[in-house]
Amino acid sequence: MSASLLSIKNLNVAIDRIPILRDVSLDVPKGCMAGLIGRNGAGKTTLMRSIMGLMPMDAKSMTVNGEDLASVAPHGRAPRGISYLPEDRRLIPSLTVEENILLPVWSIGIKDAEKRLQWIYSLMPEVAGFRDRRALQLSGGQQKLVALARALMPGRTLLLLDEPFEGVAPVLSRRLTEVIGSLRNEGMSIILSESDDSHSADLVDRVYRIERGVVTAG
Numbered sequence: 001m002s003a004s005l006l007s008i009k010n011l012n013v014a015i016d017r018i019p020i021l022r023d024v025s026l027d028v029p030k031g032c033m034a035g036l037i038g039r040n041g042a043g044k045t046t047l048m049r050s051i052m053g054l055m056p057m058d059a060k061s062m063t064v065n066g067e068d069l070a071s072v073a074p075h076g077r078a079p080r081g082i083s084y085l086p087e088d089r090r091l092i093p094s095l096t097v098e099e100n101i102l103l104p105v106w107s108i109g110i111k112d113a114e115k116r117l118q119w120i121y122s123l124m125p126e127v128a129g130f131r132d133r134r135a136l137q138l139s140g141g142q143q144k145l146v147a148l149a150r151a152l153m154p155g156r157t158l159l160l161l162d163e164p165f166e167g168v169a170p171v172l173s174r175r176l177t178e179v180i181g182s183l184r185n186e187g188m189s190i191i192l193s194e195s196d197d198s199h200s201a202d203l204v205d206r207v208y209r210i211e212r213g214v215v216t217a218g
């Protein structure tokens with residue numbers, strides 16, 4: 001098996017002393033797309049937020065490319081190519097599509113931003129087509145594509161996609177499937193969460209199931 005990109009051992013997260021994630025261990029090899037499947041409230045978002053350093057947590061280890069994330073501040077994720085597409089899109093409505101995509105460039109600085117932007121537009125030409133529109137003028141599905149585009153600016157190592165298909169109309173979700181599928185060819189490692197297998201079954205290389213904060217493989 002190829003080398004591990006993300007490795008989590010015995011992650012526990014509690015909120016107000018209520019355990020949300022229990023002894024979670026998982027492994028995502030380089031270039032692997034892993035599904036994280038579980039019902040609403042199972043803990044998918046909490047797991048992704050933990051990887052982003054946004055939750056108080058306790059883990060034996062959490063490494064990306066062999067580096068322990070315990071000592072990396074939340075804002076240290078993006079420069080390491082770790083990126084997160086939250087379930088709610090969190091675009092800034094009054095900014096244009098392109099300005100939203102470029103937000104990570106302003107906040108963390110990305111050396112090859114222009115090249116990266118052109119690569120994203122070649123992956124999603126429709127986004128290039130509406131780059132000058134304000135985010136508030138887009139449909140929910142289009143906003144999802146823009147949020148994915150924004151996550152792809154820094155996210156060249158590990159991409160966390162939190163229920164990307166949720167609330168997206170069928171035509172756009174097929175398009176989203178295509179785009180996410182093509183990211184695999186870029187050698188990126190991806191965790192994709194979904195409440196069931198309906199969109200992810202054909203995309204993922206391995207599956208983790210999460211139920212009441214407990215993760216099992218397969």
Ligand SMILES: Nc1ncnc2c1ncn2[C@@H]1O[C@H](COP(=O)(O)OP(=O)(O)OP(=O)(O)O)[C@@H](O)[C@H]1O
Pocket residue numbers: 015020038039040041042043044045046047087163
């Ligand atoms: N800030 C919080 N305070 C209290 N409980 C929380 C908090 N955040 C999450 N939880 C609880 O933790 C559990 C896991 O929530 P989480 O959002 O991670 O689940 P999820 O699998 O992503 O589900 P969803 O699809 O509904 O977002 C839920 O029972 C939720 O109520």
